[in-house]
Amino acid sequence: MDIGGLSCLYVEFLILENFRNYKELILKPGLLNTFYGKNAQGKTNLIDAIFFGITGRSYYTEREREAIRWGGSCSRLYFKLREAYRELVIEINLFKNQPKKVKANGSVVRGYPLGWVGAVLFSPRDINVVQGPPHERRRFMDQEWGPFIPHYEYNLRQYQRVVIQKNNLLRESKDRKRLHVDIDIWNQQLSHFGSKILATRLSLLKKINPLIRYFFSRLTENKEGLVIRYNSSLKIEEEMSEKELYNRFLCAVAALEDEEIARGQTLIGPHKDDVSFLINGADARVYGSRGQQYTLLLALKMAQIEQWKRECKENPVLLLDDILFDLDSDRRDALLGYVEGNIQTFITTIDDKALSFCKLDNSKVFIIDNGRIAHY
Structure with a gap:
């Protein structure tokens, strides 16, 4: 139509x-x-x-x-x-x-x-994207923005599968010598799919960030500034290639191997990451007023609609x-x-x-x- x-x-x-x-x-x-x-x-x-x-x-x-x-x-x-x-x-x-x-x-x-x-759905529970814990913002990125990127959902499912398998290994393995060998194998897969997810998320934010800031500025009549940051559990830079992200990921998980064995879980990766929304330099999750938080959420939804229009050439x-x-x-x-x-x-x-x-x-x-x- x-x-x-x-x-x-x-x-x-x-x-x-x-x-x-x-x-x-x-x-x-x-x-x-x-x-x-x-x-x-x-x-x-x-x-x-x-x-x-x-x-x-x-x-x-x-x-x-x-x-x-x-x-x-x-x-x-x-x-x-x-x-x-x-x-x-x-x-x-x-x-x-x-x-x-x-x-x-x-x-x-x-x-x-x-x-x-x-479809873009906007409900009261969506305020958790701003107010809630990190997994709410990861879910928003993965479910609302991720579908615009080919293979993203597949890479995410594979990454989640590897995290579960590796965590099971960390908790249940009794053979310490064999455990180190098996962890190396899982870390390679973790780094493979994790670097793809990181590269995609950074690319998505770079693309949609100007839209969010545009709508936020429009809604606040240019009276408030917004900065969006991706907070990775790895030390990465925005312009890193997928190969560079892979190498950084592999080195980081190798360095944490003993601590992960002691704690029985995978400690770094996209499943631990977060996004910060800074309004006039302050974290909107902690310091934003109710009005500021709803304005930010509305800007996110309007940017989602606009991104859909641009990618799919339809409303x-x-x-x-x-x-x-x-x-x-x-x-x-x-x-x-x-x-x-x-x-x-x-x-x-x-x-x-x-x-x-x-x-x-x-x-x-x-x-x-x-x-x-x-x-x-």
């Missing part, structure tokens, strides 16, 4: 069967869609279903079987999606006791038909789960002004004042009550 001069990923139609608290749902959304309801009625479940249908994974759980409605043995998601040059009918079947099955235009497929992530779907009306009016207007008329948007809210606010041209407003949806 073509909206505002740029092609747009667009959900034309969806059916849910036995998905979370939805026994059956049939929905034909518009360009701007607002879903109002009290807590625990199914708003977030619907947002997760849309994200699932577009990306092939749940945003809110890693255990996909949990999405099957209580008491059921299977769940079905059916989506009709439109892109610039193709129409996709996606069907996802979840089962209690077997792997999920995905069909694209009637044919069973491996992987996921859309390839890259075509993603935007999902705002109980977050829009947590923003102050200036930030809310900035976000809606950026996406208005250009991006298919799904908004959930418990604020009944939002109903008149969201009743605009090309918009649809729905009431959600205990897994049932009606037009407002």
